[in-house]
Amino acid sequence: MFARGLKRKYGDQEEGTESFGTVPSYSLQRQSLLDMSLVKLQLCHMLVEPNLCRSVLIANTVRQIQEEMSRDGMWHGMAPQNAERAPFDRLVSTEILCRTAKGPEGVHSTPELEDGPLQGAASEFPMVSSAQGPRNPQSSLWEMDSPQENKGNFQKSLDQIFETLENKNPSSVEELFSDVDSSYYDLDTVLTGMMSGSKPGLCSGLEGFAAATPSPGTTCKSDLAELDHVVEILVET
Amino acid sequence: MAGAGGGNDIQWCFSQVKGAVDDDVAEADIISTVEFNHSGELLATGDKGGRVVIFQQEQENKIQSHSRGEYNVYSTFQSHEPEFDYLKSLEIEEKINKIRWLPQKNAAQFLLSTNDKTIKLWKISERDKRPEGYNLKEEDGRYRDPTTVTTLRVPVFRPMDLMVEASPRRIFANAHTYHINSISINSDYETYLSADDLRINLWHLEITDRSFNIVDIKPANMEELTEVITAAEFHPNSCNTFVYSSSKGTIRLCDMRASALCDRHSKLFEEPEDPSNRSFFSEIISSISDVKFSHSGRYMMTRDYLSVKIWDLNMENRPVETYQVHEYLRSKLCSLYENDCIFDKFECCWNGSDSVVMTGSYNNFFRMFDRNTKRDITLEASRENNKPRTVLKPRKVCASGKRKKDEISVDSLDFNKKILHTAWHPKENIIAVATTNNLYIFQDKGN
Numbered sequence: 001m002f003a004r005g006l007k008r009k010y011g012d013q014e015e016g017t018e019s020f021g022t023v024p025s026y027s028l029q030r031q032s033l034l035d036m037s038l039v040k041l042q043l044c045h046m047l048v049e050p051n052l053c054r055s056v057l058i059a060n061t062v063r064q065i066q067e068e069m070s071r072d073g074m075w076h077g078m079a080p081q082n083a084e085r086a087p088f089d090r091l092v093s094t095e096i097l098c099r100t101a102k103g104p105e106g107v108h109s110t111p112e113l114e115d116g117p118l119q120g121a122a123s124e125f126p127m128v129s130s131a132q133g134p135r136n137p138q139s140s141l142w143e144m145d146s147p148q149e150n151k152g153n154f155q156k157s158l159d160q161i162f163e164t165l166e167n168k169n170p171s172s173v174e175e176l177f178s179d180v181d182s183s184y185y186d187l188d189t190v191l192t193g194m195m196s197g198s199k200p201g202l203c204s205g206l207e208g209f210a211a212a213t214p215s216p217g218t219t220c221k222s223d224l225a226e227l228d229h230v231v232e233i234l235v236e237t
Numbered sequence: 238m239a240g241a242g243g244g245n246d247i248q249w250c251f252s253q254v255k256g257a258v259d260d261d262v263a264e265a266d267i268i269s270t271v272e273f274n275h276s277g278e279l280l281a282t283g284d285k286g287g288r289v290v291i292f293q294q295e296q297e298n299k300i301q302s303h304s305r306g307e308y309n310v311y312s313t314f315q316s317h318e319p320e321f322d323y324l325k326s327l328e329i330e331e332k333i334n335k336i337r338w339l340p341q342k343n344a345a346q347f348l349l350s351t352n353d354k355t356i357k358l359w360k361i362s363e364r365d366k367r368p369e370g371y372n373l374k375e376e377d378g379r380y381r382d383p384t385t386v387t388t389l390r391v392p393v394f395r396p397m398d399l400m401v402e403a404s405p406r407r408i409f410a411n412a413h414t415y416h417i418n419s420i421s422i423n424s425d426y427e428t429y430l431s432a433d434d435l436r437i438n439l440w441h442l443e444i445t446d447r448s449f450n451i452v453d454i455k456p457a458n459m460e461e462l463t464e465v466i467t468a469a470e471f472h473p474n475s476c477n478t479f480v481y482s483s484s485k486g487t488i489r490l491c492d493m494r495a496s497a498l499c500d501r502h503s504k505l506f507e508e509p510e511d512p513s514n515r516s517f518f519s520e521i522i523s524s525i526s527d528v529k530f531s532h533s534g535r536y537m538m539t540r541d542y543l544s545v546k547i548w549d550l551n552m553e554n555r556p557v558e559t560y561q562v563h564e565y566l567r568s569k570l571c572s573l574y575e576n577d578c579i580f581d582k583f584e585c586c587w588n589g590s591d592s593v594v595m596t597g598s599y600n601n602f603f604r605m606f607d608r609n610t611k612r613d614i615t616l617e618a619s620r621e622n623n624k625p626r627t628v629l630k631p632r633k634v635c636a637s638g639k640r641k642k643d644e645i646s647v648d649s650l651d652f653n654k655k656i657l658h659t660a661w662h663p664k665e666n667i668i669a670v671a672t673t674n675n676l677y678i679f680q681d682k683g684n
Binding site for chain 1: 520
């Protein structure tokens with residue numbers, strides 16, 4: 001059987017007036033699902049040989065969530081008070097995430113929770129918040145990003161994943177030696193509360209989410225290409 | 238549930254269990270495939286350590302006609318070894334993904350076994366005689382000095398203890414960039430197909446240095462990849478027809494006479510999505526993990542995460558029958574996604590007369606659906622019921638509300654104990670069910 005390992009204390013910090021035992025908002029659930037999927041994509045990419053079917057299914061799920069979020073305008077829909085919250089809010093424990101409105105069933109937490117990355121992440125975040133101070137100058141680069149920028153990150157990161165999968169089957173010598181984005185390995189350091197090198201990646205995008213300032217006036221897709229260009233320049237450095 | 242021969246319900250009994258008793262499972266012992274041969278006399282298993290174990294059914298005891306022969310180990314051999322792909326710096330797992338038997342043509346048996354990258358044709362032959370009385374060799378094999386030979390004799394065959402030898406006759410390598418998920422032997426018994434995530438290749442059993450690519454769904458730009466091939470099978474009677482299933486829940490039927498590259502399907506089987514059940518997990522649970530033609534060739538069965546569907550080859554827009562395997566998991570999809578169980582690939586199989594289908598579930602449960610009576614049953618593969626001829630007790634999972642006596646609540650299910658591989662004897666009511674590292678054989682109680 002899987003261990004439970006629930007971090008019930010985080011239930012107090014959910015947005016709004018939600019208390020432990022009530023169903024979290026749909027947008028929170030959706031956001032957490034997105035974060036979980038990205039973590040999965042990262043991890044499966046670090047395995048010996050990624051299971052292509054699994055990667056494709058998770059990536060499709062991420063795209064679906066993205067599309068729905070952009071349709072709902074959620075990318076810039078975060079209320080101002082959320083910007084002050086610590087990053088660990090985003091990775092909610094699975095028990096809360098999977099809670100449905102179906103009454104007693106929802107309250108009974110699912111026993112199949114293994115000691116997976118989410119639990120690990122949740123337990124490490126207190127360290128992150130305490131180390132937040134000195135890290136800010138570096139991470140502020142990403143905190144200034146608008147939410148659309150982060151969407152660009154996701155698309156780019158998804159593309160990166162498939163490109164790297166492609167690179168695993170090189171058809172030319174140049175591809176053999178093409179750089180694999182080392183930011184994939186940054187996830188470990190993020191989870192252990194340390195800031196890694198300057199190369200931004202998926203995981204930085206996750207942090208950027210929480211600290212991103214909302215820009216209500218802009219649309220989702222208009223500046224995407226320009227921001228992608230900016231991101232690429234930053235990635236090169 | 239209707240039996241193969243008459244209208245009586247089948248009562249399934251425990252017959253045998255193979256494998257280690259202890260709960261500490263060695264990774265290499267995890268069973269990864271189970272397959273009966275065409276007569277049902279032989280039962281092959283493949284494991285994560287690259288080994289193949291073949292069991293042979295004992296000759297029936299004619300006096301005690303109600304007890305069918307036991308399966309005992311016939312041959313064990315190392316089919317695949319772990320390899321290292323130096324170009325990609327990746328290990329190639331030796332895990333046996335699939336075993337398929339060839340129909341028997343002479344005294345020897347042949348099977349195809351495959352790991353992620355390489356398919357091998359194995360010949361399994363018996364030796365129960367050996368020549369004795371050589372002129373130039375001693376009995377232990379040492380050569381004699383020819384000058385000491387004074388008389389000549391003709392060597393004769395004398396009986397010896399039965400020896401079963403497995404030898405690799407063909408190795409079909411270097412044709413798959415992605416992981417092989419299926420192999421299927423054509424009804425012409427000369428060719429077979431192998432399918433990986435993005436491509437399907439056609440081979441001739443005699444030719445190892447060449448294969449033909451017949452399906453290629455790899456996009457020019459890998460960033461556009463949204464769908465992969467999950468399973469493929471040749472039609473049992475039409476040697477030009479095969480099907481392949483996808484991660485988006487579609488099945489494509491292709492005719493090799495239409496063109497060399499079967500990228501355009503002849504038929505596309507897809508059920509429209511039920512909008513009331515839509516969630517972010519809809520696509521994942523619609524991904525087909527197995528596709529099997531019926532013996533008759535008129536139907537095919539697909540397995541997705543929550544259900545088994547029977548399709549009539551003449552109707553593309555929806556299945557003719559749908560059976561829910563474990564619908565109580567629908568409300569748990571989020572947790573099953575988190576612990577990766579949602580990606581488990583369950584297989585399914587037909588009985589010999591195509592009247593009953595079987596598939597596995599969690600908690601070492603497996604399910605059977607009778608297509609005629611529309612009745613279904615849940616049974617458990619467990620060592621607790623291991624007295625021979627003990628009738629298995631049907632199990633029931635309680636989805637919600639009050640749990641009755643003997644029912645198991647969803648939250649108590651062990652998701653580590655999954656039955657992914659099952660096989661049904663082609664003629665008799667004998668089934669082989671693989672738990673993580675044990676193989677269970679069940680038979681019906683009587684004729």
